[in-house]
Amino acid sequence: xxxxxxxxxxxxxxxxxxxxxxxxxxxxxxxxxxxxxxxxxxxxxxxxxxxxxxxxxxxxxxxxxxxxxxxxxxxxxxxxxxxxxxxxxxxxxxxxxxxxxxxxxxxxxxxxxxxxxxxxxxxxxxxxxxxxxxxxxxxxxxxxxxxxxxxxxxxxxxxxxxxxxxxxxxxxxxxxxxxxxxxxxxxxxxxxxxxxxxxxxxxxxxxxxxxxxxxxxxxxxxxxxxxxxxxxxxxxxxxxxxxxxxxxxxxxxxxxxxxxxxxxxxxxxxxxxxxxxxxxxxxxxxxxxxxxxxxxxxxxxxxxxxxxxx
Amino acid sequence: xxxxxxxxxxxxxxxxxxxxxxxxxxxxxxxxxxxxxxxxxxxxxxxxxxxxxxxxxxxxxxxxxxxxxxxxxxxxxxxxxxxxxxxxxxxxxxxxxxxxxx
Numbered sequence: 001x002x003x004x005x006x007x008x009x010x011x012x013x014x015x016x017x018x019x020x021x022x023x024x025x026x027x028x029x030x031x032x033x034x035x036x037x038x039x040x041x042x043x044x045x046x047x048x049x050x051x052x053x054x055x056x057x058x059x060x061x062x063x064x065x066x067x068x069x070x071x072x073x074x075x076x077x078x079x080x081x082x083x084x085x086x087x088x089x090x091x092x093x094x095x096x097x098x099x100x101x102x103x104x105x106x107x108x109x110x111x112x113x114x115x116x117x118x119x120x121x122x123x124x125x126x127x128x129x130x131x132x133x134x135x136x137x138x139x140x141x142x143x144x145x146x147x148x149x150x151x152x153x154x155x156x157x158x159x160x161x162x163x164x165x166x167x168x169x170x171x172x173x174x175x176x177x178x179x180x181x182x183x184x185x186x187x188x189x190x191x192x193x194x195x196x197x198x199x200x201x202x203x204x205x206x207x208x209x210x211x212x213x214x215x216x217x218x219x220x221x222x223x224x225x226x227x228x229x230x231x232x233x234x235x236x237x238x239x240x241x242x243x244x245x246x247x248x249x250x251x252x253x254x255x256x257x258x259x260x261x262x263x264x265x266x267x268x269x270x271x272x273x274x275x276x277x278x279x280x281x282x283x284x285x286x287x288x289x290x291x292x293x294x295x296x297x298x299x300x301x302x303x304x305x306x307x308x309x310x
Numbered sequence: 311x312x313x314x315x316x317x318x319x320x321x322x323x324x325x326x327x328x329x330x331x332x333x334x335x336x337x338x339x340x341x342x343x344x345x346x347x348x349x350x351x352x353x354x355x356x357x358x359x360x361x362x363x364x365x366x367x368x369x370x371x372x373x374x375x376x377x378x379x380x381x382x383x384x385x386x387x388x389x390x391x392x393x394x395x396x397x398x399x400x401x402x403x404x405x406x407x408x409x410x411x412x
Contacts, residue, residue: 021335041332041344044388054311056361056390058336059344083337 017155018179018228022064022079025115028230029153029237030068030077037066039096047090049125058084061092065100071238073110076100082117082158089163090122094132101139104148111149111241114171119186120162133163140170141247149173149244153233154180155226159211161186172247172310173240175233176213176222183211205288209272214287214295218276218302219266220258223310225299227292245310255310314358314366316373320383323351324410331409334402341394343406348386360391372396373403380407 017025026035039045041059050057062084067076078097080087097114104112121129140150152171154160159181160168168174168182176182185193187201200206209215216222224240226232245251266275273284280302281287290298324347334342349355356373376382380403387406394402 023332040330041342042330042346051311054361056311056336056359056392058342058390059332059388081335083335083340 015230016228017153017177017226017230017233018157020230021083022062022081022115022117025230025233026064026066026068026077026079029113029115029234030070030075031072034069035066035077036068037064038100039065045092045096047092047125049091049128053124055085055124061090061096062087063093063096065096067107067109070110070113070234070241073241074107075111075113076104076107076109077113077115079115080117080156080158080164082119082156085122087116087118087156087158087164088120088122089118089129089132090125091128091132093122094129094136098132098135098139101136101143101150104143105139105146108146108148111151111237111244112143113237114150114152114167115156116152116154116160116164116168117156117158118160118162118164119158120164130163133166136167137170140167144170144172144247147247149241151175151237151240151244153237154182154222155213155228155233156180159183172244173224174216174222175224175226175236175240176216177226177228177233178208178213179228180213180216181208181211182213182216182221187211209288212288214290215272215275217295217299218279218281218287219262225292225295232292251310312358312360312363312366314360314369316356316358316370318354318356318374318377320352320354320377320381322381323383324381324385324407326411328410328412331406333405333409336390336392338392339394339398341389341391341399341402343402344388345382345406345410346386346388347384347410349384352383354382354385354387356387356389358389358391360389360393362391362393368396369399372399376400376403376407380404382407382410385410 046057062081065078149172152168152174155177165184187207190199191201217225224236226236276284330346
């Protein structure tokens with residue numbers, strides 16, 4: 001365990017989750033001064049692959065892991081720095097998360113919090129990254145089976161894409177903000193493979209209403225919608241720890257049924273606004289501009305977006 | 311990757327007792343600075359890894375200016391550069407020294 005390292009952004013910028021660095025998010029999320037980092041930057045556990053490509057490394061490889069307290073409860077936490085190589089999973093980056101999850105199996109904290117901010121696997125070390133994604137998903141299922149909730153927090157500039165989107169789908173519960181996006185293939189990837197007529201990656205409104213926080217929350221892909229503040233994410237994480245579902249056959253069957261029903265009901269929709277209309281939203285075009293309070297009121301009225309599955 | 315290394319002697323040790331601090335992120339036009347209180351009181355080293363080659367003289371001037379202003383005696387400073395401009399480097403170094411003082 002290293003001494004806590006602070007970031008000058010903590011105090012001034014902590015208001016916005018999106019703008020904050022990974023370290024600032026951790027400092028604002030956890031009880032003041034409670035974070036203890038493991039394999040801190042002073043240990044210089046950097047990528048062994050990036051020098052081959054003449055690319056700069058980061059002391060923490062863009063992944064910060066450690067322990068702390070959330071409203072007094074012991075938690076383990078991992079945060080991705082989305083500004084370093086798009087928060088991508090490299091060998092060291094992924095291994096730190098796998099190690100944290102395996103440690104949680106022994107330590108049994110009140111929860112593990114994963115602060116996603118990633119474009120997916122780091123292409124320069126893709127094999128190690130892909131392996132890490134699989135190991136993380138396996139570790140999360142083992143942890144959930146042991147009764148430890150794994151809460152994902154998504155509101156960074158890189159969103160949760162690629163393998164990060166897959167990992168997010170294995171979490172017990174997810175918090176997302178307006179700026180957060182959850183998907184596997186990113187907008188540019190879809191456009192490259194299917195053409196701009198299928199998906200125009202420069203159409204920001206399209207990207208957000210297809211992959212953004214409000215759409216994911218409306219269709220049950222995320223379990224809480226938070227304002228873009230560290231305080232809102234903290235409160236949402238606290239609420240979700242208490243509402244994490246059991247990881248048993250009943251939950252998995254409920255999740256399968258939920259996804260099948262969703263496909264049957266919305267599979268022929270060409271745009272998210274059509275889905276929202278079928279959900280019973282009176283004015284789908286107005287959804288992207290709704291304030292958090294109005295959006296929460298809409299969710300409460302629709303009711304069905306809250307489920308016991310996952 | 312170009313590796314640069316500078317060693318300076320200061321008039322005094324940097325104030326404060328914090329063992330280490332980190333500031334900045336390795337991103338385009340940015341850099342991360344790791345500071346460790348690991349040297350004798352009037353010594354300071356700055357090691358840099360940068361993908362932008364050929365700017366050794368600019369780095370030397372920015373580091374010398376920082377050492378003169380902050381008197382960071384006792385610090386081992388290590389930098390991973392993402393192609394930051396000299397003014398950003400200067401700002402991060404001063405931010406880092408401030409973090410070590412508080």
